[in-house]
Amino acid sequence: MQTPDPSYVAHSILTAPAWARLGITMADPRMRERAAEELALAIVERLDQPPAIYDASQIPLPL
Incomplete structure (x- = not known):
């Protein structure tokens, strides 16, 4: 497995x-666990959908 870019993980x-x-800082262990799962899901979703690579030689088209 390729190591993800730390700045990309931070952005995620x-x-x-x-x-x-906020939930990962709560005293309630169940809330921390749910929050950690949500953060992990957000990171995994971002890693599965890498950002589009911008090509400066392409002309942007107005939509």
């Missing part, structure tokens, strides 16, 4: 749902 964490990012 920062764009995860806010409740999950």
